[in-house]
Amino acid sequence: MIERFLRGLEISPDRDAVRVGSDLVTYRQAHETALLWAGSLMADGSHGSVGVLAGKSRAAYVGLLAVLYAGGTVVPLQPSFPAKLTRRMMKMAGVDKLIADDRGLAVLPEILDEEMTVRVLDTDGLADNFPTIPVTSDSALSAPVQVAADGPAYILFTSGSTGVPKGVPISHRGFATYFGELDRRCDFGSNDVFSQTFDLNFDLGIHDVFAAWGAGATLQEVPPSAYRDLPAYVAEHGITVWNSTPSGIWMTREMEGLEKGALNGLRWSFFGGEALRCQDVEDWLVAAPGSKLDNIYGPTEFSIGICWHRWLGEESKKRGVNGTVPIGKVHAGHDFRLVTEQGEQSSVEGELWVTGPQISTGYLDPAENEGRFVDLDGRRWYRTGDRVRATPDGDLSYIGRLDSQVKVHAWRIELAEVDHVVSECDGVRDAVTVPKPAEHGTELIVFYTGDEVPESTLANGVRAVLPYTVLPRRYVHLDEFPLNSNRKVDRLALRKRAEELRG
Structure with a gap:
């Protein structure tokens, strides 16, 4: 993961790596601060999982880089989540060290209970109410720590803001495989500006960060208020690469932001996280006629995305199901199978099982692996719980969740x-x-x-x-x-x- 940032640092040392409101952080500034924070974490004896309890802020982006520089595992945590849920996530991931911004510090007293001992990296002197890890210039690293490819880079949780969270360790190898695939099909450059609509506890948010940093490009935070006039926001900040859930399309449409050519500066558009409707794509591309558009599909257990489909107009509409865009082919080096309700393999339709180098080793709680991770034919497969249909050439179309099929x-x-x-x-x-x-x-x-x-x-x-x-x-x-x-x-x-x- 850090190799992507270091590549961006070499290409664009004085370009903004991230912009959050009026707060601008260059690649050089992020690198030097991350070395300082990473060294302070290591001087304290901090290894393993380190939580980053922050919204979209300087502390969040530099913090995740610092944990990776220290050879640790990043656990992104959202200050807006219920305290009980965040407490559970921290305990599951073994987090006893935190990097937090002001929002994170504000909610931390609600999260902690009498069983938890957590120390906070003292990044700016605001963590006085908690046990702290001092930041000292003498501890700054000269270079990031080298890590094993199979080691965990992140722990992400699958259940969103409700329900019982499942912790998923994502390896450096899994991320590297995903971004290698992305680099092969996309021509990102240092002049690009990537949107950041997702939070960092969601895998598509990680996509934005390292897709941008691997090209020496700029990551631009997009607040919810931007949808009031998205064309103006995109133009003002020079955004050229867009990524959101499909809901972002109808939010923009509701605010009459999809007029012809309104998003003319976009070169790339990515959508994921939900089924993408063909009509929504057509509406979006009226506003962004110069953009290529990819539909990304993949569970958290497969390092951001495992399938992609580039919009082909009428051809995409023919291949889709129920008016949705196909999810495409699985990444190179991966295999899939479709399994019927009777447990038989089908060449046409069934539950999607996938295997390959992007697969997670399993959940933090091994008991949760049952029914999801299956050892078969000498390989480990992940059952997605999604019903898909396949064309003879292996192009996949999403039908729905197994649990979205009901009996009346x-x-x-x-x-x-x-x-x-x-x-x-x-x-x-x-x-x-x-x-x-x-x-x-x-x-x-x-x-x-x-x-x-x-x-x-x-x-x-x-x-x-x-x-x-x-x-x-x-x-x-x-x-x-x-x-x-x-x-x-x-x-x-x-x-x-x-x-x-x-x-």
Whole structure:
């Protein structure tokens, strides 16, 4: 990982490595500060996992670099997450050392309990209320520590801001393989400016950081407020490489930011984290006609992404399923198989299993590996839990999560198919279908955005794919969908809202 930053340092020593608001950090400044902080961590005897409890700030970006320079494992932690969840993550990852910004320090008293002893690197004299690790110039490293390729670079957690977190150690080798693939297909340069819409506890946020740093380019923080006028923000900051969840498209569209040529400065656009709709891509590219566009697919357990598909216009639309963009082919050096519900291998459709050098060694809690990591034919496979369809040449299309297929009156229903049919109705922009427990079993509730459309119109559309007895019970119009901390549609929040509906 550090080799990518060092390459950027050599190319662009005095260029901004990261910009957060008015705070600008050059490659040289980040390097020198990281050497100082890394040496201080090592002088204290700090090895292993070091938490970085910070939002998008100088402390976050230099902090993660410092931990890597010291040969440690970065554990990115979000100050906005519930204290109980962060406490659990820290205990699972064995974090007893922290680098924190002011937001992190503010919430730290809520996170710590009587069982935890945590020391904070005293980066700017603001950690007086906690046991500290002093920062001393005498301890500064002359060069980063060399690490084993199979050693863990990061520990990321898969459950977002809710649920029980699963800790995933990601190796230096896994990251290097991913970024090698990215470098082969993209022409990033030192004049590029990369968006940073994701937080650093999300693997696509790591993609932005090291994709930019490997090219000697600049990483530009994008706050949520930027969506009020995204074209103006992109132009003002010279952003040329965009990366967000597909939700970023409809947020921009809601603010009328997808006018023709409005994002003309973009050279590259990446989307991941959710299924990407073909219509959303077409709308985005009206605004960004000079941009190449990749759909990235991959679970955290596979070092950011394991498949990619470059938009090919009508050809992409033909290969997709339910109006979504294909996820493409698995990376070179990796294998996949499709497994049916009966456990048989299929050449056409099934649950996606993947193996190869990007795979994680497993979860921090080995008990959680069961049912996800499978040893077969002398190799370890990861079961993604995603249903996909394959073309004869190995191009994959995402159908949906295994757990998004529900039974209503014994009829098996693919929720993504209902989403697609509703979103095709005139006036509807996006749709999300969720199951709701009912006295008679399960019923469907559809939430949608766009214009308010008569329920009879929507029901007529859905009758094309569902029998009358299992039609959705309600169609609920929303101005916008709730988003979770990673700016994905918060389906859990929609399910809770569905359960609160009466009648």
